[in-house]
Amino acid sequence: MNGDNGEEDLSYEEAMKVLGYEPGAIVSPHLPVFKRVADKLEKLVRTTRDERLQDNFREELNRLNDALRVVEAGRDREPSLRVRGMGLRFALSLLVVGAVVAAGWYGNDRLLEGDLSRDRQSHEALAEQARLALESRAWDRAESVYSELDNLEPGSPRVLEGLQRIAEGREEARRQQVGFVLGSTRAAIEERNWEEAESRLRELIEMEAGHSEGDELRSLIREGRVSDRIAILLESAGEALQEEEWSVLADYTAKLESLAPDHEQLVRFREATAEGMRILEERRIRARALYEKALALDKGEFSDPALETLREAIRLDNRKEYQDLYNKMSAYTRLLKVPGDYSTIGEALSAARPNDKIRLAEGTFSESLTLNVRVDLEGAGVGKSIIECDAASASVLLATKEASGSRVAAVTMRQTGISLAAERYPIALADGAELVIEDCHLEKGSGHGVAVINGGAGRLRNVQVLKCGWDGLAVNGEGSRAEAVDCRFDSNFHHGIDAWGGGQVSVKASRATRNGLAGAVLMSRGIRSELVQCTIDGNREVGVSVSNGTIAVLKSNRVQGNLLGGVMVEGEGTTAGMEGNVAEENSKFGIMVDHRSTVQPFRDNITRGNKGEQLKLQAVMPEEVVPPPPLLDVPAGQPVEAGPVSPK
Incomplete structure (x- = not known):
């Protein structure tokens, strides 16, 4: 067997036929020529790109080499050189082999020329792809195509030029991106969006580590954050000071001191904190x-x-031992638990006897309550025990005359839905009854927050009335009165506090802020009302309006930042005593008193920083444009009308 191709060895006769000879012919003198033919076939095998032709050439080469090997081994079988016709036979055999080689060579040349033509077409196609990628700024695609083209045309001018354009395009794109990120960083700083600014700055530094503006931008962000933090602390400390939250004020003052030890407001806050700590100790x-x-x-x-x-002890200093004693002593009377003893508050009220205590667990109770007997109703705390009802249906709480002396504490009361009727239900209504409300939040009423009518009395302690459609506290009718201590009337659509038609109020250490009209309106003819140590600020009309012949005592109040003025005393027969009040930073005026009104005494009052008149005690005002409102006589359980607007 032939070890190279796995085929059987040729016989001598078969080998002679491959070379074009009959057995017995003389071949030896012509073997060098056949070897040169074999060399040409071998070159064709190496150079041709057509696999089919390459296989054919290889097959012919193997047959020729096998034939030459067999013939060389059998030279002893050749006849004498004088045998006639041998030259002709050699010529014919050589012609046959030569024709095969020549045909192969010619075919290979044609194939090479075709491949070259196709290569040129392929090169141009790649160049066009590269051009399009450059125009579309697809740098990665362009680089890939030029890399492929570089393998075909190593170092060609168009490859080098293309790679240069890619490098320049990428650099231009990088500069544009750097410019965009830089602009975004500056915009975020101007908007004081520090998180966005820091994110953009990190992106900028990743793109260009040594950017010339990096340190400046980083410094601006750091300083801006500190500035905003200081502003927040100042606002929070000012709010804590107004609310007399001394421990909170001390905390904010310490934080401000660590950020800005030389800030001009620190002296005021330190002094207030020291005074507040003294007050807290006195309270303890x-x-x-x-x-x-x-x-x-x-x-x-x-x-x-x-x-x-x-x-009272718990309000001053809420300690566990005080609360434990309170719970123990509260249990001396009959205790009704909801849920537990009763599934609803209404059921517990129906079963209650005078002086019974009703205790609410945490949860939301969708009920409208009517108190017809004196009870003590106490929840688990503001935001924990919630009583609510539909605004168009009823008040959350109605106390009738028979329930005088009832107390409601530690609950949130609110209305759901919206009522735009001319008469609306207040959240809590004392109709001829004396009602105590302590440690409660009343919010989102369509009408008044707390209304006292028909000679009733309301005693509010640590109560917040928020976001009601009319007044926060409304007191109307002969003999109706309300006391409020440590209360807040905030963001109500009408007035914070309103007394008219014979209603009387005594408000101490409380705040009326951000209400849609005035902070406090006192206009019950001949009735004495008082505001003492209150903060009346940020209301959309005047801070305090005293008119219609009422008698007002205004003592040690701060009236600040109201949009239509600080304190206005207006109308014939109106009397006000003003002592130790501060009216500052109000629009229009600080304190304005009608020449028809009387202010006595008037001492130690301060007006400063108001826009317009600071103080005018003999102002000429137009005739009163708001007549005294009629006396309300509203049956129990009926809705109540809105209070009067304040004089313009």
Whole structure:
């Protein structure tokens, strides 16, 4: 067997036929010529690109080499050289082999020329792809195509030029991106969006680590953050000061001192904090004394004075031991639990006897409550026990005359839905009853937050009335009165506090802020009302309006930042005593008193920083344009009309 191609060896006769000879011919003199033919075939095998032709050439080469090997091995079988016709046979055989080689060579040349033509077409196609990629700024695609073209045309001018354009395009794109990110960083700084600014700056530094503006931008962001933090602390500290939250003020003051130790406001806050800490200590001492007094009153039986004493102690300093004693003494009377003993508050009220205590668990109670007997209704805390009802249907809480002396505490009361009727239900209504509301939030009423009518009395302690459609606290009718201590009337659509038609208010240490009309309106003819140590600020009309012949006592109040003025005393027969009040930063005026009104005494009042008149005690005002409102006589459970607008 032939070890190279796996075929059987040729016989001598078969080999002679491959070379074009008959057996017995003389071949030896012509073998060098056949070897040269074999060399040409071998070159064709190496150079041709057509696999089919390459296989054919290889097959012919193998047959020729096999034939030459067999013939060389059998030279002893050749006849004498004088045998006639041998030259002719050699010529014919050589012609045959030569024709095969020549045909192969010619075919290969044609194939090479075709391949060259196709290569040229392929090169041009790649060049066109590269051009389009450059025009579309697809740099990665362009680089890939030029890399392929470079393999076909190493170092050609168009490849080098294309790669240069790619490098320049990428650099231009990078510069544009750097410019965009730089502009975005500056815009975020101007908008004081520090998170966005820092994110953009990181992106900029990743693109260009040594950018010339990097340090400046980083410094602007850092300084801006500190500036905003200082502004927030100033606002928060000012709010804590107005709310007399002394521990909170101390915390904000310490933080401000660490950020800006030389800030001009620090002196004021430090002094206020020191005074506040003194007040807190006094409260703790007072609370302890009250606790000891209540402890001495504990005789194992129900005692309203003892419980009120404990409630006052808890407001001053809410300690666990005070609360424990309060819970113990509260249990001396009958206790009704909701849920537990009763599934609804209404069921508990129906079963209640005078002086019973009703305790609410945490949860939302969708009910409208009517108190017809004196009870003590206490929840689990603001935001924990929530009582709500539809604004168009009823008040959340109605206290009738028979329920006088009832107390409601530690709940959130609110209305759901919206009522735009001319008469609307207040959230809580004291209709001829004395009603105590303590430690509660009343919010989102369509009408008034708390209304007192028909000679009723409201006692509010630590109550917040927020976002009601009319007044926060409305007191109307002969003999109607309300006391509010440590309360807040905030963001109500009409006035914060409103007393008219014989209604009387005494408001102390409270705040009326951000209401849609005036902070406080006092206009009950001949009735004495008072505002003491209150903050009246940020209201959209005047801070305090005293008119229609009322008698007002205004003492140690701060009236600040109201849009239509600070304190206005207006109308014939109106009397006000003003002492130690501060009216500052109000628009229009600080304190304005009608020449027909009387202000006596008037001492130690400060007006500063108001836009317009600071103080005018003999102002000439137009005739009163708002007549006294009629007396409301609203049956129990009926909606209440809005209060009057303040004089213009």
